[in-house]
Amino acid sequence: MSLTGTPFLYTLVVLCVVAVVLPLVLWSRVRGPKVVRGAVRMLMLAFAQGTAVALVFTLVNNSNQLYDNWGDLLGTSDHVQQAADLGASGTGGIALEKLPKVKQVFKPGRGPGMRAEGGVLTTQLKGRVSGVHAEVNVWLPPQYHEPAYRNHRFPVVEVLPGYPGSSKAWYGTMDAPEQLAPLMRSGQIEPFIIVSARTTLLPGKDTGCANIPGKVNADSWLSIDVPKMVMDNFRAQAAPDGWAVAGYSAGAHCAAKLAVAHPDRYRAAVSMSGYNDPIAVPQSLAGKTPALRDANNPYVLLRDSRVPPRVALYLSGQPKDGYEAAMALKRIAKAPTTVNVVFVPADAGGHTMALWKPQVVPAFRWLTEVMGGGEHRACTGPGATPLAPSTGGSRHAELASGSASPATGARRP
CATH class of the missing domain: 1.20.5 (Single alpha-helices involved in coiled-coils or other helix-helix interfaces)
Known part of the structure; x- marks a missing residue:
């Protein structure tokens, strides 16, 4: 059962x-x-x-989509077939452009939110580079099957849950398709393909989206195997300009780290309530040694980069929950790196889905602008209307959209 x-x-x-x-x-x-x-x-x-x-427990789990199955809950699920030493590039010397195309069989996704707004497609992917074997979910925007877009390639956002967290969370608890599809239809937000791959790959451990020889190659799974599969099976834009990564909590840390570490694979990243040092999560494998911590800390990567990466970061956080880490990145960022920090007051809610869900629309509006969408590209579809400012709609959404600041937040009752 x-x-x-x-x-x-x-x-x-x-x-x-x-x-x-x-x-x-x-x-x-x-x-x-x-x-x-x-x-x-x-x-x-x-x-x-x-x-x-x-x-x-079941009601809380279903509401927050923490554990997908009994294996995740009991710590018996292992999705790592092998974990070779892939080197600094994460490719193991493999010429990625010479790899044969990955052809996958997809089926309709099951679970909360997986059938909303056209439904989510799911498949089991065997990562040729990473050695990971796990599910990948793909949601296609409303325009994808329209005749006017039959030759159009769509930008992609790879979304990551927290830890523990389900690969379905962005479709279910976060309601990303339901929130975004109407705005995509009206031209207010770029029609993005939304991809979510499993990130809980080892029993009872947070991989920290790291490559750790002999244990897991989570970085290569997310930044190489999953994007290649998506581009081989769907009309997706090429990396890096057509790709972004977004996450909340532990997934936020991963999003920032992946974008800073791989500007050749991602153009932008959204981090909600993230952190820089992997040691913030006791179960994180990336926090076990000083070398691993530095290699997977976006602050250290950005600080020590000889050439500032061409990436844009959207970082939202509350005091003592993401805001300080975001400001640290902003202070050391140099062009062409750009950092947009959104302050969320402490009274907007705690470290929960209720805080992150209203931030989905503002974050995707930002992605639309940053990834070359803006008013021009968002208005290319039939009946599209120009981009309009966010109407907020709720107090949390208003705060998350950047209308608050440390000063104004402190004055709120």
């Missing part, structure tokens, strides 16, 4: 009802010695508490 499936949830609801009724009916009817009666009653109480905890 699937961890996130409706049958499992309904089963828990029924068991919770039974667990409440059982003591009411049997408490005074238990027979036998005093010790036996006490043990039976304790078992009934334990059963009631256990089912209640399981139901609450």
